[in-house]
Amino acid sequence: DTEVTQTPKHLVMGMTNKKSLKCEQHMGHRAMYWYKQKAKKPPELMFVYSYEKLSINESVPSRFSPECPNSSLLNLHLHALQPEDSALYLCASSHPLGGEGYTFGSGTRLTVV
Amino acid sequence: KNQVEQSPQSLIILEGKNCTLQCNYTVSPFSNLRWYKQDTGRGPVSLTIMTFSENTKSNGRYTATLDADTKQSSLHITASQLSDSASYICVVSPNYGGATNKLIFGTGTLLAVQP
Numbered sequence: 571d572t573e574v575t576q577t578p579k580h581l582v583m584g585m586t587n588k589k590s591l592k593c594e595q596h597m598g599h600r601a602m603y604w605y606k607q608k609a610k611k612p613p614e615l616m617f618v619y620s621y622e623k624l625s626i627n628e629s630v631p632s633r634f635s636p637e638c639p640n641s642s643l644l645n646l647h648l649h650a651l652q653p654e655d656s657a658l659y660l661c662a663s664s665h666p667l668g669g670e671g672y673t674f675g676s677g678t679r680l681t682v683v
Numbered sequence: 684k685n686q687v688e689q690s691p692q693s694l695i696i697l698e699g700k701n702c703t704l705q706c707n708y709t710v711s712p713f714s715n716l717r718w719y720k721q722d723t724g725r726g727p728v729s730l731t732i733m734t735f736s737e738n739t740k741s742n743g744r745y746t747a748t749l750d751a752d753t754k755q756s757s758l759h760i761t762a763s764q765l766s767d768s769a770s771y772i773c774v775v776s777p778n779y780g781g782a783t784n785k786l787i788f789g790t791g792t793l794l795a796v797q798p
Contacts, residue, residue, distance in 0.1 A: 576726075612772060612788035613727070626785070660726050669776050672717070672786070674726035 574675035576661050582681045585651060591678045593644040593661030599673075601666040602644040604636060607658040607677075619644060620666045651682045685710040687775050687789035695795045700763055704792045706756040706773030714778035718747050718758045721770045721791070730758070730771075763796045770794070 574595045583589050593602065601620045605613035618626035619638040633655075635647040644661055658679055664672040687708045696702050708716070715734045719727035731740040731747040733756075739748050746759045760767055773789040 574726075610791075610793075612790055615785060618785075658724060669714070669786070672776075673729065674719075676726045677724070679724060 574661055574663055574673050576659075576675035576678050578678060579676070580679045580681075582683060583648065583651065584683055585653070587651075588647070588649045590648065591646040591659055591661075591680075593646075593663075593675055594642055595663040595673070596642055597663060597671060597673065598641075599663035599665055599671060600641055601664045601669070602638060603662040603664075604634075604644070604646050605660040605662065605674075607660055613660055617646075648680075651680075653682050656680055656682045685775075685777060685787050687773055687787050689771075689773050689789040689792050691792060692790070693793040693795070695797060696763055698763060698765055698796055698798050701759065701761045702763060702794065704758045704760075704771050704773075704794070706758070706789055708754050708756070708773070708775045708787070708789075710754075710775040710777050710787055712778040713751065713754075714776040716747075716749055716756050717774040717776070717786075718745070718756075719772045719774060721772055723769075727772060727774075760794075765796050765798060768794060768796045 577592045604616040607613040615628050616630045617636045622638045633650050637645040658677045660677045661675040690705045717732045718730045721727040730745045733740050733749045735751040744761045749756045770791040770793050772791045775787045
């Protein structure tokens, strides 16, 4: 299995809602990542987990809360988002040293209304 | 400052024609360079990955070249197909020597293949 699976594919949420994005991989990768991508821009790194521990937080607002329950799963909990948070959210995974096998999921298209 | 620049920003070609996309980078030290294809609203899909010691890497109709001395890479697409219409992103991985895999993304080349 060489895929990173993200659910849901599309999500519309209000500014007072709480929702979660999910990411799963079964490639044995021990590094997992969350990216945010706006239209016609490159992906922007949000969080990095290495061996299930948060190793990088790129000064992301606290309304985004990541969680890595085990080596295969990565969640992104969303609360009190703003319309400007609407974007494509990408999950990725890789080997933790050297980034070998860096693989992206197909993304979750998030719209905040 | 570590940067990756791509050219052209956008490109329109006719189906069946070849094209070459360019990538210049200033990342140092350098670990590897990747080319990704990204369809609109989808995640990037890896096309090739090259370390500093590799000069060329092919994947079907896609051939990437790397000149680590001049810090330039190119992606050549032969016999283009309508399905090649996408954004092509050059991504460089710095060699920090640890577990921090912060990729540096180019801004992409938007390719449109017309019938």
